[in-house]
Amino acid sequence: MPKKYHIPIKTADPRHHPIGKYATVEFREDCAGSCRVCVKKKCVYGIFKDNYLHMSTMGEPEYLYACHSCFRCVQECTKGIFSRVINPEYRTLGDEYWRSDILHRIWYQAHTGKIPVSGAGYRGPFVAAGFDSMWTDMSEIVRPTRDGIHGREYINTCFEISRRISPLKFNDDMSLASEALPILENPIPLILQLPGNLIINPAIVESAAKAAQVLDTFLIIQPKDYSDTLLPYARNLIPSFTRANIRNHEALIQQSRAVELAFDNDIEDAIHNIREIKSDIILMIRIPLDADAASRALELSALEVDTLHFYADDHGNELNTENPRFLKEMIREIHLKLVNGFVRQRINLVFSGGIAMAEHMAKSIICGADGVIVDTPLLIALECRLCYRCRENLSCPAKIDNTIDPQWGSQRMINLMGAWHNQLIEVMGAMGIREARRLRGEVGRSMWFEDLEMESFGPIFGKRKIAGFK
Amino acid sequence: MKKNKNHFQFPKIVQVPDRFRNSIGKYTIRRNSRCISCGLCAELCPHGVHPRYDIFSKPLRPKDYKCIGFKCKETDFFCIDRCPEQALTLRRNPILETLGDYRWTSEMLIAHWDMAETGNLPIVDLEYNLGNSGGGFDKIRFKTPEPGDYLNFDDEDVDTSITLNKRGDGRPDVINSIPCYGGGMSYGSTALSVMVARARAAKLLNTLTCTGEGGYPKELIPYAEHVITQIATGLFGVREETILFSPMVEFKYAQGAKPGLGGHLLGDKVTPEVAAMRETVVGNALFSPFPFHSVYSVEDHKKHVDWVKEINPDVLVSVKVSTPTDVDMVAVGSFYAGAHVVHLDGSYGGTGAAPDIAKKNIAMPIEYAIPKVHNFLKDEGARDKVCLIASGGIRNALDVAKAIALGADGVVIGTAELVALECVRCGHCESGRGCARGIATTDHELGIMIAEDWATQRIVNMYMAWRKQWCEILRQYGLKSIKELVGRSDLLVHLDYLDEEERSKYQPAPQAELII
Numbered sequence: 001m002p003k004k005y006h007i008p009i010k011t012a013d014p015r016h017h018p019i020g021k022y023a024t025v026e027f028r029e030d031c032a033g034s035c036r037v038c039v040k041k042k043c044v045y046g047i048f049k050d051n052y053l054h055m056s057t058m059g060e061p062e063y064l065y066a067c068h069s070c071f072r073c074v075q076e077c078t079k080g081i082f083s084r085v086i087n088p089e090y091r092t093l094g095d096e097y098w099r100s101d102i103l104h105r106i107w108y109q110a111h112t113g114k115i116p117v118s119g120a121g122y123r124g125p126f127v128a129a130g131f132d133s134m135w136t137d138m139s140e141i142v143r144p145t146r147d148g149i150h151g152r153e154y155i156n157t158c159f160e161i162s163r164r165i166s167p168l169k170f171n172d173d174m175s176l177a178s179e180a181l182p183i184l185e186n187p188i189p190l191i192l193q194l195p196g197n198l199i200i201n202p203a204i205v206e207s208a209a210k211a212a213q214v215l216d217t218f219l220i221i222q223p224k225d226y227s228d229t230l231l232p233y234a235r236n237l238i239p240s241f242t243r244a245n246i247r248n249h250e251a252l253i254q255q256s257r258a259v260e261l262a263f264d265n266d267i268e269d270a271i272h273n274i275r276e277i278k279s280d281i282i283l284m285i286r287i288p289l290d291a292d293a294a295s296r297a298l299e300l301s302a303l304e305v306d307t308l309h310f311y312a313d314d315h316g317n318e319l320n321t322e323n324p325r326f327l328k329e330m331i332r333e334i335h336l337k338l339v340n341g342f343v344r345q346r347i348n349l350v351f352s353g354g355i356a357m358a359e360h361m362a363k364s365i366i367c368g369a370d371g372v373i374v375d376t377p378l379l380i381a382l383e384c385r386l387c388y389r390c391r392e393n394l395s396c397p398a399k400i401d402n403t404i405d406p407q408w409g410s411q412r413m414i415n416l417m418g419a420w421h422n423q424l425i426e427v428m429g430a431m432g433i434r435e436a437r438r439l440r441g442e443v444g445r446s447m448w449f450e451d452l453e454m455e456s457f458g459p460i461f462g463k464r465k466i467a468g469f470k
Numbered sequence: 471m472k473k474n475k476n477h478f479q480f481p482k483i484v485q486v487p488d489r490f491r492n493s494i495g496k497y498t499i500r501r502n503s504r505c506i507s508c509g510l511c512a513e514l515c516p517h518g519v520h521p522r523y524d525i526f527s528k529p530l531r532p533k534d535y536k537c538i539g540f541k542c543k544e545t546d547f548f549c550i551d552r553c554p555e556q557a558l559t560l561r562r563n564p565i566l567e568t569l570g571d572y573r574w575t576s577e578m579l580i581a582h583w584d585m586a587e588t589g590n591l592p593i594v595d596l597e598y599n600l601g602n603s604g605g606g607f608d609k610i611r612f613k614t615p616e617p618g619d620y621l622n623f624d625d626e627d628v629d630t631s632i633t634l635n636k637r638g639d640g641r642p643d644v645i646n647s648i649p650c651y652g653g654g655m656s657y658g659s660t661a662l663s664v665m666v667a668r669a670r671a672a673k674l675l676n677t678l679t680c681t682g683e684g685g686y687p688k689e690l691i692p693y694a695e696h697v698i699t700q701i702a703t704g705l706f707g708v709r710e711e712t713i714l715f716s717p718m719v720e721f722k723y724a725q726g727a728k729p730g731l732g733g734h735l736l737g738d739k740v741t742p743e744v745a746a747m748r749e750t751v752v753g754n755a756l757f758s759p760f761p762f763h764s765v766y767s768v769e770d771h772k773k774h775v776d777w778v779k780e781i782n783p784d785v786l787v788s789v790k791v792s793t794p795t796d797v798d799m800v801a802v803g804s805f806y807a808g809a810h811v812v813h814l815d816g817s818y819g820g821t822g823a824a825p826d827i828a829k830k831n832i833a834m835p836i837e838y839a840i841p842k843v844h845n846f847l848k849d850e851g852a853r854d855k856v857c858l859i860a861s862g863g864i865r866n867a868l869d870v871a872k873a874i875a876l877g878a879d880g881v882v883i884g885t886a887e888l889v890a891l892e893c894v895r896c897g898h899c900e901s902g903r904g905c906a907r908g909i910a911t912t913d914h915e916l917g918i919m920i921a922e923d924w925a926t927q928r929i930v931n932m933y934m935a936w937r938k939q940w941c942e943i944l945r946q947y948g949l950k951s952i953k954e955l956v957g958r959s960d961l962l963v964h965l966d967y968l969d970e971e972e973r974s975k976y977q978p979a980p981q982a983e984l985i986i
Contacts, residue, residue: 021985022568044903044906044916045906068896068898068906069568069894069896069898070894070896070898070905070906070907071494071569071894071896071907072490072906072907074492074494074565075488075490075491075492075493075494076490076491076492077491077492078491080491080492080531082492083564083565084565084568085564085565085567085568086567086568086985090985091985100985101985101986105826115825115826115827116825116826116827117823117824117825117826117900118823118824118826118829118897118898118899118900119820119821119822119823119824119897119898119899119900119910120820120821120885120888120893120895120896120897120899121573121727121818121819121820121821121829121862121863121885121895122573122817122818122819122820122829122830122863123571123572123573123574123895123897123986124571124572124573124603124830124986125572125602125603125604125605126572126603126604126605126606126608126609126818126835127604127605132830135817135831135832135833135834135835136831136832136833137794137795137832137833138724138729138730138792138794138832138833139730139794140723140724140730140761140791140792140794140800141723141761141765141766141767357827358827359827359830359831362831363831423825423827426731426825426827426828427827427828427831427832429730429731429760430729430730430731430760430828430832430833431730432730444795447795447834452834452838453838453966455838455842456837456838456839456841456842457838457841457964457967459841459845460841460876460959460962460964461962461963461964461967462967463967464966464967465966465967465968465969465970465973466965466966466967469604469605
């Protein structure tokens with residue numbers, strides 16, 4: 001039996017109480033103070049077990065970090081003194097894109113490595129902007145394979161970051177006439193990268209590098225963040241250069257399997273320089289996701305580059321415009337430009353910015369990406385609350401700016417990526433797709449809001465008069 | 471007993487109070503220490519918000535969940551203004567922001583608890599017809615009816631029944647007196663008392679309920695004529711006699727909550743009773759693999775259908791599928807394989823635990839699937855021969871009516887029945903000991919929180935309240951039977967497809983930003 005890709009998940013407890021969604025409100029003046037049937041003692045989930053005694057000391061009310069919202073304490077208290085509110089601290093988590101529920105789920109996955117599971121159906125909006133306006137398909141009969149419990153054990157999530165070998169050419173004596181290009185495969189369609197605008201310190205970099213090594217993927221790293229402690233992880237690092245600093249880091253290029261190069265107008269020279277240092281290195285070009293992205297992709301596909309890395313802003317939006325398009329539309333545009341230029345098979349596309357949930361990875365691939373680059377969630381896995389105090393040089397409430405244990409940090413990231421990988425497999429299994437590479441650009445395995453509305457509601461209600469989702 | 475034209479007697483409505491001491495309502499009334507216990511508020515309030523007993527003169531905590539709120543201000547019994555000591559305060563209950571979600575809003579939950587308690591539509595100003603999801607049913611409205619179309623007749627004369635067998639193949643018609651039947655929730659996923667109560671309610675309402683995949687507990691046998699046996703991929707608990715018992719057998723190919731993923735009962739829930747029922751090992755997680763490993767085609771599927779039909783010559787066959795992009799082809803394939811009922815389970819529904827990624831992302835919402843399949847079956851000339859049942863995200867009586875107008879014959883209800891039993895939709899059906907409210911649990915201590923009589927009547931009450939809404943809709947459009955509503959999408963409008971002026975005539979879609 002072939003060796004299967006396996007992510008070693010292990011519980012990694014949070015260092016701080018995760019910020020819970022709910023807070024209790026108690027009207028203490030009505031409380032008997034030592035009620036023998038106090039609902040706090042009866043909590044099914046035992047969330048008060050460490051602190052119900054504070055009733056006698058009349059301590060401050062505590063946040064309910066692990067409250068499961070069953071309402072029994074509210075409804076069973078003999079005096080009716082319990083009520084609750086949304087924890088005000090929970091409201092402050094993240095921003096309009098990185099919502100508090102997304103952070104909460106990332107924390108849970110980083111802690112346990114498990115897929116978030118809940119009962120009682122879906123509870124969100126019918127449709128929303130971005131990736132939330134498409135659904136993935138499923139098949140009633142087709143499965144990746146009938147082997148195993150669900151057939152999912154054999155789903156291949158590999159993608160390549162090396163460019164494809166063009167059709168082989170042979171000499172008359174049947175010896176190979178065409179050049180055999182190096183192949184570099186990633187067993188999981190994601191690459192790690194630490195977000196540049198949040199806290200980065202050596203311990204965090206080491207955590208991410210270690211996670212990349214265990215996951216057998218790569219960490220994109222700035223040369224300034226590189227130190228000799230990262231030498232054991234060199235095979236899993238992709239140093240990111242600009243044309244100006246290539247020559248300063250020849251040793252780093254030599255020890256790397258792949259490097260990233262920032263796009264500029266004289267990129268060909270820079271590519272040449274890198275190939276001079278190490279001819280068979282895998283080369284990724286870092287390009288802003290803006291209006292020129294698709295045409296640049298087409299131009300670069302003619303050069304000796306392997307992968308194009310387009311970076312959007314933190315919210316997955318197009319750069320350098322007042323009316324940005326979202327990642328989903330941008331991926332489609334670039335992918336289709338290359339398809340129509342007959343060069344899509346030659347080169348790989350990866351995207352960063354705004355990849356916040358496992359479903360974003362699957363949906364990006366459906367839209368046409370080969371893989372995605374995960375950035376901000378790595379810091380959230382380390383308990384970052386996206387309060388952005390660090391951008392103002394203020395202290396970090398999650399103490400990420402203090403030294404963290406790289407073992408713990410890497411395990412949190414591994415757990416998160418493990419949970420994402422499992423979710424990708426779930427979605428692919430439902431679609432009956434056996435290989436992530438076959439999912440690329442496979443929009444036939446998805447359903448889009450606009451299409452469904454037109455197809456199902458158009459014949460009934462006529463022409464849609466409102467654009468958007470609200 | 472109420473009698474309708476089919477001579478079926480709908481059950482009586484009986485008041486069934488909340489199980490808990492402190493009911494949650496839309497409003498709170500607080501009484502402060504200035505109260506002199508004069509008893510005026512108790513005398514005034516016709517809704518029983520202020521309880522008072524002859525032998526106990528001290529003030530009691532108000533039953534504020536019965537309070538009709540600020541609209542009471544227009545009456546002469548508004549306790550807040552009439553209190554001589556101004557000891558009472560009325561507020562919108564702040565706890566509402568912690569209850570509910572985009573699909574099941576806090577008001578929709580409270581309203582359904584109220585319906586389950588009283589059997590009537592709530593008198594409190596609760597929005598129970600529309601959720602906050604911003605799409606699908608929440609943006610579809612029934613057209614403003616023509617006054618001349620109104621048919622003035624009693625609820626007793628309105629036919630809300632549906633026929634499950636339209637094939638004319640000599641098997642029983644199986645008529646349900648309401649256009650709903652209960653969705654499959656297995657032994658193991660819900661408490662036994664809940665299962666039995668659902669079956670009892672189904673019998674009283676002359677409809678059906680479904681075993682789910684966990685086997686057929688002997689406690690259901692007295693209600694066997696109203697219990698569907700589900701055959702799913704794990705084949706847990708399926709026996710020849712349970713197929714012989716049943717009026718209908720349901721093949722579950724997929725379910726909306728986790729389309730294409732199969733089922734997974736966590737080891738914690740596999741108690742000795744569950745293990746015995748499913749013929750498995752205590753404490754071991756149980757998987758229902760996806761899909762049927764013996765089905766690769768419609769022909770294979772037909773073998774399954776034929777197998778069941780051969781065992782029981784009177785049984786109907788339902789095929790439950792999810793809503794992929796080719797759901798229309800799947801439906802027509804099921805019909806040609808011999809199914810009497812094609813049951814579409816949309817992606818946003820489901821009662822059991824499922825990965826969040828699946829519930830949100832896999833397969834299409836039921837609102838899209840119903841007209842797609844309805845029209846395709848019509849084009850194929852098969853629509854009159856098959857009963858199309860929809861489920862997955864159908865929350866209230868209006869959703870049922872909208873689903874039928876979009877093209878379904880009837881619907882399957884799961885979550886709303888649990889809400890009638892005071893589910894708060896916390897979503898922790900699977901964790902630890904299971905549902906803290908005693909509904910979706912196999913824990914002995916929690917399981918006894920639900921009494922069968924109580925639960926039966928709550929479910930009956932909710933459906934009787936729903937029936938009042940269906941009857942009113944049918945009267946408004948001059949229809950005498952809910953069968954006449956099937957496929958009447960001309961009676962519907964969608965807010966996003968209307969001009970602004972036209973749109974302003976309809977209730978706008980609720981658009982509150984919620985924290986989920």
